[in-house]
Amino acid sequence: MMQTRSIARELALLVLSQISENQIQDLKSLEVEALLNKALQSLMQHCREELDSSAGKLEIAQQHLFETELQDLDKSSVERIRNHLNACLVEAENVLNRLSASLELPHLLALSDQEQIRRGTIERVALVFDQRIMIDSRLDSVMEGWRFKRLPRIDRDILRLAFVDLINLETPAAVACNEAVELAHRYSDEQGRRMINGVLRRLQNACDSAIH
Numbered sequence: 001m002m003q004t005r006s007i008a009r010e011l012a013l014l015v016l017s018q019i020s021e022n023q024i025q026d027l028k029s030l031e032v033e034a035l036l037n038k039a040l041q042s043l044m045q046h047c048r049e050e051l052d053s054s055a056g057k058l059e060i061a062q063q064h065l066f067e068t069e070l071q072d073l074d075k076s077s078v079e080r081i082r083n084h085l086n087a088c089l090v091e092a093e094n095v096l097n098r099l100s101a102s103l104e105l106p107h108l109l110a111l112s113d114q115e116q117i118r119r120g121t122i123e124r125v126a127l128v129f130d131q132r133i134m135i136d137s138r139l140d141s142v143m144e145g146w147r148f149k150r151l152p153r154i155d156r157d158i159l160r161l162a163f164v165d166l167i168n169l170e171t172p173a174a175v176a177c178n179e180a181v182e183l184a185h186r187y188s189d190e191q192g193r194r195m196i197n198g199v200l201r202r203l204q205n206a207c208d209s210a211i212h
Contacts, residue, residue, distance in 0.1 A: 004116055004117055005120060005165075005171070005179075006179055006182075007117050008116075008117045008119075008120030008124065009120075009124060009161055009165065009179060009183070010120045010183060010186075011117065011121045011159055012120075012121045012124035012125050012128075012161055013154075013158060013161060013183060013187070015121060015125055016125060016128060016157045016160075016161075017153070017154065017157065018038055021132070021153075024103045040093065050091075054088060055093050057088045057091070058085070058088045058089070063084065063102075108151075123169075124161055124164055124165075125167075127164040127168050127169075128157070128160045128161065128164060131164070131168075132152045132160070135160050135163050135164070136148055136149070136156075136160075137180070138163065138203070139159050139160070139163060139199060139203065141206070142199055142202040142203045142206055143199060144202070146195075146196070151192075151195070152192065154187050154188055154192070155184070155188055155195065155196060157198070158180050158184055158187070158188065158192075158196055158198060159180070159199060160182050161180070161183075162176050162177065162179075162180035162196075162200055163203070165179075165180075166200075166203070166204070166207075167207070173204045176200070177197070177201070177204070179202060180196055181193055181196060181197050181200075184196045184197075
């Protein structure tokens with residue numbers, strides 16, 4: 001059940017990424033498989049571009065590190081170059097992890113209950129579209145120092161899907177928040193992960209206060 005829900009949520013995120021936020025869409029006619037394939041192709045192309053960028057940064061950092069062996073540089077300069085090299089390695093590792101996750105999704109989809117996943121995906125996409133104005137307003141109300149509409153599209157969609165899981169589908173708060181952060185690990189960046197975690201925590205606190 002948990003794996004089915006997680007796959008449906010991730011598939012919904014990829015489907016949303018292929019649809020304009022202002023587009024009027026007959027969700028029943030959505031070709032989910034076609035949208036998923038298109039989304040995966042875009043994601044893998046993005047990963048390839050990031051890997052190329054990481055490779056270029058690594059090459060420059062390695063060259064600088066090599067040059068330090070030929071020069072009498074101070075300790076702080078050597079440390080700065082090594083830190084830069086380590087940062088490049090971490091960046092490359094993150095891209096590889098994201099690429100690995102994107103390649104794993106079709107395999108998980110093939111092994112799971114595809115019709116149940118398709119229903120869960122369409123339900124989540126439909127809820128986001130039908131209630132987007134209200135969802136965005138509720139999320140914006142718990143933002144701190146930032147406006148919801150200024151977030152990257154991928155972060156907005158992760159938060160919207162977490163909202164419908166939490167409010168509409170009554171997914172346990174800890175599960176909805178943890179799986180949203182997991183999506184952020186795959187598709188966002190470190191700043192996005194921290195922001196998503198904070199917004200969902202404040203949203204849950206606001207919901208708890210409203211109940212009591």
